[in-house]
């Protein structure tokens with residue numbers, strides 16, 4: 001592909017959690033489309049625990065072997081100072097930053113009534129606070145350059161629901177709010193922000209607890225969800241061709257790409273002078289047909305005590 005045909009020619013991208021799974025594919029795809037890439041990954045276990053591995057280095061080597069430009073970063077997204085260093089790596093190495101993909105993530109699943117404060121806090125720290133720290137660090141440069149594009153990985157676990165993931169659901173819905181805020185606050189500087197709810201066969205998806213009887217069917221289903229599909233969508237969203245798309249939530253699953261609706265009122269009732277609790281207690285049960293179901297429970301914990 002000549003550089004004039006590359007969708008991200010001349011752009012600089014930071015991909016967090018870029019050493020494995022979806023992030024790895026995003027980093028490879030962005031580099032193949034001409035971006036210089038900061039591949040950021042702490043090399044954590046799925047729980048976030050430290051491990052003696054540096055997957056970011058391997059992805060950088062792959063990009064360079066294919067003729068692309070990349071640099072590794074092993075700082076964590078989950079602290080303000082280290083997030084600043086990740087973005088600074090892009091500026092120091094490549095002179096600018098045009099794209100931030102907030103993808104780094106961990107899981108600490110537990111049924112809600114057993115969830116420990118540290119399990120809740122750890123997941124919020126990486127996904128939501130990390131998303132803020134990284135976005136804030138990039139915003140300074142995007143603003144100065146008068147342009148930039150954010151992609152944040154949310155999840156249908158947040159948008160729709162999942163058992164045993166209160167921490168992750170809260171974080172992933174928080175990211176949707178963060179993305180919407182960025183799209184509104186920064187629109188005036190030609191900066192845009194979108195979310196993707198991925199479906200991909202990674203260690204994260206395979207770790208989600210399902211009933212024994214459903215496991216084989218689940219594994220077969222997710223094996224069709226290639227993470228490359230999410231990478232292609234990320235590249236497209238960050239290309240100039242999609243410069244007018246912001247504040248949206250996309251999904252990607254196998255060969256399918258979809259746009260999610262966003263909450264708007266679906267029914268209203270008005271009463272002059274305002275409602276009393278007694279009045280509402282009679283009216284609200286009549287709206288059953290418009291209430292969202294508590295959730296289709298896609299994955300189920302084996303035993304909930």
Ligand SMILES: NC(=O)c1ccc[n+]([C@@H]2O[C@H](COP(=O)([O-])OP(=O)(O)OC[C@H]3O[C@@H](n4cnc5c(N)ncnc54)[C@H](O)[C@@H]3O)[C@@H](O)[C@H]2O)c1
Nearest residue numbers: 017020021022042043044076077104105155199200202204
């Ligand atoms: N796989 C899916 O189907 C799916 C579904 C919904 C959402 N997501 C989201 O997509 C993103 C990627 O998930 P994945 O399935 O590729 O997971 P993964 O576990 O394969 O990759 C996540 C990467 O993030 C890195 N990481 C963790 N904490 C970090 C930190 N503090 N700083 C920097 N890097 C850190 C890990 O080392 C790992 O390499 C996550 O945000 C996840 O919540 C994935």
